[in-house]
Amino acid sequence: MWEQYAAALPANAWNWSAVWRRNYMAWRKAALASLLGNLAEPMSALFGLGFGLGLMIGQVDGISYVAFLAAGMVATSAMISATFETVYGAFARMNAQRTWDAILCTELTLGDVVLGELAWAATKAVLAGTGITIVAAALGYAAWPSIPYALPAIALTGVAFASLAMVVIALAPSYDYFVFYQTLFLTPMMYLCGAIFPVAQLPIALQRVAEALPLAHSIDLIRPAMLDRDASSVGLHVGVLCLYTVVAFVVSALLLRRRLMR
Amino acid sequence: MLGGVEAAPISRQTIAMEPAPVTPADRGAGRVSNVAIDFTAVKKSYGEKVVVDQLSFTVASGKCFGLLGPNGAGKSTIARLILGMSTPEAGKITVLGEKVPARARLARKRIGVVPQADNLDLEFTVRENLLVFGRYFGMTAKDVEKITPSLLEFARLESKADARVTELSGGMKRRLTLARALINDPDILILDEPTTGLDPHARHLIWERLRALLSRGKTILLTTHFMEEAERLCDRLCVLEAGRKIAEGPPHTLIDEQIGCPVIEVYGGDPNELCGLIKPLAQRTEISGETLFCYAPNPEQVLARLRGRTGLRLLQRPPNLEDVFLRLTGREMRD
Numbered sequence: 159m160w161e162q163y164a165a166a167l168p169a170n171a172w173n174w175s176a177v178w179r180r181n182y183m184a185w186r187k188a189a190l191a192s193l194l195g196n197l198a199e200p201m202s203a204l205f206g207l208g209f210g211l212g213l214m215i216g217q218v219d220g221i222s223y224v225a226f227l228a229a230g231m232v233a234t235s236a237m238i239s240a241t242f243e244t245v246y247g248a249f250a251r252m253n254a255q256r257t258w259d260a261i262l263c264t265e266l267t268l269g270d271v272v273l274g275e276l277a278w279a280a281t282k283a284v285l286a287g288t289g290i291t292i293v294a295a296a297l298g299y300a301a302w303p304s305i306p307y308a309l310p311a312i313a314l315t316g317v318a319f320a321s322l323a324m325v326v327i328a329l330a331p332s333y334d335y336f337v338f339y340q341t342l343f344l345t346p347m348m349y350l351c352g353a354i355f356p357v358a359q360l361p362i363a364l365q366r367v368a369e370a371l372p373l374a375h376s377i378d379l380i381r382p383a384m385l386d387r388d389a390s391s392v393g394l395h396v397g398v399l400c401l402y403t404v405v406a407f408v409v410s411a412l413l414l415r416r417r418l419m420r
Numbered sequence: 421m422l423g424g425v426e427a428a429p430i431s432r433q434t435i436a437m438e439p440a441p442v443t444p445a446d447r448g449a450g451r452v453s454n455v456a457i458d459f460t461a462v463k464k465s466y467g468e469k470v471v472v473d474q475l476s477f478t479v480a481s482g483k484c485f486g487l488l489g490p491n492g493a494g495k496s497t498i499a500r501l502i503l504g505m506s507t508p509e510a511g512k513i514t515v516l517g518e519k520v521p522a523r524a525r526l527a528r529k530r531i532g533v534v535p536q537a538d539n540l541d542l543e544f545t546v547r548e549n550l551l552v553f554g555r556y557f558g559m560t561a562k563d564v565e566k567i568t569p570s571l572l573e574f575a576r577l578e579s580k581a582d583a584r585v586t587e588l589s590g591g592m593k594r595r596l597t598l599a600r601a602l603i604n605d606p607d608i609l610i611l612d613e614p615t616t617g618l619d620p621h622a623r624h625l626i627w628e629r630l631r632a633l634l635s636r637g638k639t640i641l642l643t644t645h646f647m648e649e650a651e652r653l654c655d656r657l658c659v660l661e662a663g664r665k666i667a668e669g670p671p672h673t674l675i676d677e678q679i680g681c682p683v684i685e686v687y688g689g690d691p692n693e694l695c696g697l698i699k700p701l702a703q704r705t706e707i708s709g710e711t712l713f714c715y716a717p718n719p720e721q722v723l724a725r726l727r728g729r730t731g732l733r734l735l736q737r738p739p740n741l742e743d744v745f746l747r748l749t750g751r752e753m754r755d
Contacts, residue, residue, distance in 0.1 A: 162507055162521060162522070164522070164525075165504065165521065165524070165525070169525055173558075176552075176555035176556050176558075177556075179552075179555060180541070180552045180555070183544070183548065183552065184541070184543050184544070187543060255539070255541075255542070256535075256537060256539035257539065257541065259535065259539050260535070260539040260540075260553070261556055262503075262505055263503055263505075263528065263531070263533035263535070264528060264553070264556035264557055264604075265525060265528055265529050265556060265557050265558060265604075266556050267525055418505075419505050419506060419507070420466065420506060
């Protein structure tokens with residue numbers, strides 16, 4: 159009975175890397191365009207909102223608005239990169255390109271494929287998040303020495319949102335459904351979780367909602383790291399993100415098994 | 421062994437990376453197990469529709485076993501069941517001694533697959549496709565580089581090593597898929613309609629390559645709806661309809677058992693009238709559309725009876741698998 163589900167789980171600790179390397183090889187062929195595409199949106203938000211609104215707002219939480227926003231944009235761009243890589247890239251490899259079909263004829267299990275895709279999506283999240291962190295640091299809105307502390311938080315954000323997106327592609331019949339995920343889940347989360355303004359501005363009920371959302375925990379880890387402040391409740395934030403990751407991974411693997419291995 | 425100068429030009433085709441050819445009688449000899457794939461009373465359905473129905477068959481090591489049937493007969497589902505990509509509701513599947521699907525991953529280590537639809541990585545070159553695929557079997561770049569030349573030679577793609585897949589013709593893509601399936605030096609090759617959509621030249625080249633693999637002792641499981649392909653390649657055939665086995669045996673035995681006499685095809689005229697005319701001389705007659713098929717041990721008598729009638733085209737030929745298939749499944753139903 160349980161043996162049947164073995165196919166949905168990774169076979170070992172390293173098989174996934176073959177999938178990661180395949181995606182890396184494909185990405186390398188169009189790396190520059192991909193990087194520009196990933197960085198352009200959060201950058202324009204950072205400069206547009208940061209310098210535009212920043213003039214009117216002045217200081218937030220004792221720092222300039224641009225510095226406040228920078229951390230929010232790093233977390234958001236990690237979320238968006240990981241999500242888009244999964245719902246567009248991985249979904250295409252699963253469906254139209256039949257890449258997964260080919261891989262599933264080899265030694266790899268479905269769990270290996272899913273894990274490799276998650277690792278790859280998280281890598282893209284790290285690239286995007288790090289890119290913005292470096293620009294922010296170069297402009298003086300983030301502290302250089304603390305960047306290494308932000309990196310693991312960005313990576314964890316990437317894995318968590320890639321796992322959630324994996325559940326979405328396991329259920330979505332076609333690309334059209336991804337818009338709902340974006341407009342009903344990701345975009346509201348960006349406004350609720352303190353990316354653009356402090357959560358404290360929200361009504362108490364919405365603050366409670368924000369506490370349950372993964373992006374809030376990402377921002378609570380990334381912002382103090384970038385601003386060189388002491389982070390509080392690190393264990394809680396890491397724990398929540400890990401929980402989202404593990405639960406979503408297992409659920410997505412089982413759903414994908416049902417979808418692909420009928 | 422490779423590229424011996426003394427080798428006659430004709431043998432160059434089969435010389436790449438292979439030991440001395442094995443005769444069909446030797447195939448599978450000296451192995452631990454003679455059984456490569458075993459299906460026992462396997463059942464699979466999707467909703468109400470039974471796709472594989474109480475199917476049992478055994479594929480002997482080193483042989484080419486064909487699953488022959490029309491679209492929708494369950495051939496691709498059987499291939500998926502063998503790979504553990506689908507779970508049967510009932511029955512037992514063993515592949516290379518491993519229980520499937522429970523231990524399918526271990527069986528897949530020793531299987532190569534040519535799927536029905538190409539799923540090569542289009543953004544990669546021929547060489548890169550092999551590299552990426554080798555990694556899925558735990559091979560290093562060095563391992564893959566070492567065998568790439570012989571795989572490319574086998575697939576006749578030496579000059580295309582650095583071409584992108586999008587630049588390849590349909591036949592070249594199929595040959596690359598075949599080369600890719602050989603990357604782990606598998607014991608079993610599973611080919612799901614390998615020549616569908618190819619032109620005759622490309623198809624013959626694939627057939628020739630598959631025979632070369634058989635002479636190297638590989639086991640082949642082939643699904644096809646081409647009678648000619650089944651007849652040319654397979655040592656043994658399982659004829660399927662709607663997931664059920666309706667006949668099994670070596671192609672020529674099936675033809676002898678089911679038909680066993682020459683066939684005359686009569687085009688033109690009123691088939692019903694002609695049928696009445698020649699029925700006493702034939703073992704069996706069948707009408708399909710406007711063609712009359714006449715199975716007659718003494719075809720000369722039939723031809724003599726029809727001679728002199730105008731507007732008829734007569735074709736006498738030996739029986740083939742098409743006749744077997746149509747006899748077993750019912751010609752009229754099919755058309």
